[in-house]
Amino acid sequence: MHVMVIGAAGMIGRKLVGKIAEDPAALGYDVGRLTLVDVIAPPTPEALAPIASALALDLSHEDAAGQLAARRPDVIFHLAAIVSGEAEADFELGYRVNLDGIRLLFEAIRKEGMREPYRPRFIFASSIAVFGEPFPERIGDEFMTTPLTSYGTQKAISELLLADYTRKGFLDGVGIRLPTICIRPGKPNKAASGFFSNILREPLAGQEAVLPVDEAVRHWFASPRSAVGFFVHAARMDTARIGPRRNLTMPGLSALVGEEIEALGRIAGPKAVALIRREPDPLIRRIVAGWATDFDARRARELGFVAETSFDEIIRIHIEDECGGRIGPG
Amino acid sequence: MHVMVIGAAGMIGRKLVGKIAEDPAALGYDVGRLTLVDVIAPPTPEALAPIASALALDLSHEDAAGQLAARRPDVIFHLAAIVSGEAEADFELGYRVNLDGIRLLFEAIRKEGMREPYRPRFIFASSIAVFGEPFPERIGDEFMTTPLTSYGTQKAISELLLADYTRKGFLDGVGIRLPTICIRPGKPNKAASGFFSNILREPLAGQEAVLPVDEAVRHWFASPRSAVGFFVHAARMDTARIGPRRNLTMPGLSALVGEEIEALGRIAGPKAVALIRREPDPLIRRIVAGWATDFDARRARELGFVAETSFDEIIRIHIEDECGGRIGPG
Numbered sequence: 001m002h003v004m005v006i007g008a009a010g011m012i013g014r015k016l017v018g019k020i021a022e023d024p025a026a027l028g029y030d031v032g033r034l035t036l037v038d039v040i041a042p043p044t045p046e047a048l049a050p051i052a053s054a055l056a057l058d059l060s061h062e063d064a065a066g067q068l069a070a071r072r073p074d075v076i077f078h079l080a081a082i083v084s085g086e087a088e089a090d091f092e093l094g095y096r097v098n099l100d101g102i103r104l105l106f107e108a109i110r111k112e113g114m115r116e117p118y119r120p121r122f123i124f125a126s127s128i129a130v131f132g133e134p135f136p137e138r139i140g141d142e143f144m145t146t147p148l149t150s151y152g153t154q155k156a157i158s159e160l161l162l163a164d165y166t167r168k169g170f171l172d173g174v175g176i177r178l179p180t181i182c183i184r185p186g187k188p189n190k191a192a193s194g195f196f197s198n199i200l201r202e203p204l205a206g207q208e209a210v211l212p213v214d215e216a217v218r219h220w221f222a223s224p225r226s227a228v229g230f231f232v233h234a235a236r237m238d239t240a241r242i243g244p245r246r247n248l249t250m251p252g253l254s255a256l257v258g259e260e261i262e263a264l265g266r267i268a269g270p271k272a273v274a275l276i277r278r279e280p281d282p283l284i285r286r287i288v289a290g291w292a293t294d295f296d297a298r299r300a301r302e303l304g305f306v307a308e309t310s311f312d313e314i315i316r317i318h319i320e321d322e323c324g325g326r327i328g329p330g
Numbered sequence: 331m332h333v334m335v336i337g338a339a340g341m342i343g344r345k346l347v348g349k350i351a352e353d354p355a356a357l358g359y360d361v362g363r364l365t366l367v368d369v370i371a372p373p374t375p376e377a378l379a380p381i382a383s384a385l386a387l388d389l390s391h392e393d394a395a396g397q398l399a400a401r402r403p404d405v406i407f408h409l410a411a412i413v414s415g416e417a418e419a420d421f422e423l424g425y426r427v428n429l430d431g432i433r434l435l436f437e438a439i440r441k442e443g444m445r446e447p448y449r450p451r452f453i454f455a456s457s458i459a460v461f462g463e464p465f466p467e468r469i470g471d472e473f474m475t476t477p478l479t480s481y482g483t484q485k486a487i488s489e490l491l492l493a494d495y496t497r498k499g500f501l502d503g504v505g506i507r508l509p510t511i512c513i514r515p516g517k518p519n520k521a522a523s524g525f526f527s528n529i530l531r532e533p534l535a536g537q538e539a540v541l542p543v544d545e546a547v548r549h550w551f552a553s554p555r556s557a558v559g560f561f562v563h564a565a566r567m568d569t570a571r572i573g574p575r576r577n578l579t580m581p582g583l584s585a586l587v588g589e590e591i592e593a594l595g596r597i598a599g600p601k602a603v604a605l606i607r608r609e610p611d612p613l614i615r616r617i618v619a620g621w622a623t624d625f626d627a628r629r630a631r632e633l634g635f636v637a638e639t640s641f642d643e644i645i646r647i648h649i650e651d652e653c654g655g656r657i658g659p660g
Binding site: 091110132136142143144145146147148150153156157160161163164167168244245 | 421440462466472473474475476477478480483486487490491493494497498574575
């Protein structure tokens with residue numbers, strides 16, 4: 001099987017490729033060829049060098065989609081996007097990459113299929129940003145998508161296209177609505193959601209972190225390991241079981257910031273907790289107040305998608321996957 | 331005010347223009363200029379000749395949208411679409427007109443506004459085809475849009491764009507999700523939904539009509555007069571009351587085919603009812619089984635949109651508006 005990862009240089013893309021390198025049977029079939037795509041040439045793990053090729057491509061360029069479809073991958077993971085803040089600040093760029101980029105690719109696949117039968121599995125990274133407040137206490141699988149950002153709008157439109165192209169038999173799509181990924185590895189960044197990870201990752205490494213909201217804030221989480229698991233499962237599963245509603249809210253953990261901190265205390269002790277500095281930020285508080293807090297992701301669970309059920313688990317996964325199993329300053 | 335009607339040659343477009351001709355104060359402001367647009371030059375009522383201009387334009391052509399936005403209408407009614415059956419049969423045509431056509435126009439409006447401040451009221455004809463089965467018994471205002479046709483997908487995407495362009499201040503959009511319009515004037519056509527109108531309109535005119543489904547079929551209706559009323563109300567209303575969820579399921583009447591026939595009997599007598607010939611059609615039965623049957627259109631009702639509450643009313647409106655108040659062969 002020929003597997004293509006678009007957005008292979010990003011956080012989840014790299015982890016997904018790492019998973020295939022570490023466990024070649026992860027997808028349930030032999031990966032005979034791997035094409036890694038991103039705006040910069042993505043890194044290739046050494047173990048995959050014999051089967052992998054890395055491509056630097058801007059997907060919003062009109063010929064890029066055709067180049068990718070002409071390679072006829074059997075499975076396409078699409079993880080590439082202009083992120084929320086940037087898509088909001090640059091309206092044209094967001095639509096060009098997050099909407100036109102996807103549509104050009106869908107069209108290139110459809111046209112490749114007119115040349116010679118072709119129907120790849122297409123796994124699309126969507127987001128809970130497709131939802132917009134006001135929300136019910138728990139968002140069910142039948143709740144409408146009324147995004148309040150251009151990013152969320154672009155994801156919701158891509159979901160609709162994915163479902164229609166699937167219905168028409170042009171591809172075999174699965175849309176994966178990711179929770180907020182926690183603990184994000186790396187350095188603290190300026191994303192409004194960054195603190196959810198910062199207040200765990202930094203203290204675990206012996207560093208201070210800033211908490212800009214109060215402990216009663218609730219949000220929806222899954223670990224990077226779960227995110228990779230969602231994509232792997234979507235590549236393996238029998239998609240006939242999904243039916244025509246191809247976009248699935250992934251399972252996750254609904255938890256309070258206070259519960260994050262309690263889990264940190266249990267695992268790393270009060271010294272780690274003491275590294276969290278409260279610094280209320282009205283702007284971040286207001287942004288976060290508009291985010292969904294809880295989902296009843298029943299369909300995805302029934303279809304076999306799995307996430308964490310406690311923050312202890314999320315923290316332990318971070319320690320295993322990012323810190324070589326050890327707590328404290330590197 | 332400068333009012334533009336795109337799709338002015340269609341059934342609702344013509345009736346909307348007729349309403350403005352008949353009652354120049356209908357929109358709540360003086361219509362000083364009227365631009366009527368369609369793929370063929372739309373007819374202009376004599377009373378409007380001094381202020382109206384008719385344009386024949388193909389909206390999927392790239393320069394058409396710019397031409398329209400350059401005229402800077404204050405209010406745009408957008409009623410133009412490739413219909414459901416055709417959009418399903420011709421995938422490329424449906425996306426070109428129903429999606430690209432709208433998006434090019436939104437973009438032209440945004441760019442016109444960059445040149446000089448501009449934010450027209452934009453009233454978009456959407457459809458209950460944005461919903462796809464399985465349905466709850468009554469579809470609420472928060473039910474998701476998972477269309478099962480390309481036409482429904484194109485309408486759902488246009489709704490998302492309308493909301494995002496409104497949120498960003500590029501236009502002031504209202505999406506009007508129309509029920510099935512009944513009684514459609516004119517000749518019986520081959521649309522799968524045609525029989526809902528045929529079994530009333532034809533017997534009222536002393537003609538036979540075919541009923542391809544059984545009397546227990548339930549569906550969602552509004553008269554052409556109500557449809558015009560929805561658009562007029564959307565042009566007059568204070569849109570600040572709508573909030574960011576700009577696409578509204580219009581009120582309608584949920585009724586059985588059997589209730590249509592009973593109303594016909596009450597108004598036109600048993601001879602009219604006897605003109606309905608039962609001719610079960612398994613294909614039409616199957617198509618209709620996938621359609622929504624009932625909505626709780628609470629938001630639109632609260633915002634002042636009004637429709638019929640009985641089939642007697644729907645039939646009487648047809649007799650008044652289409653038959654000069656008389657029943658029987660012309």
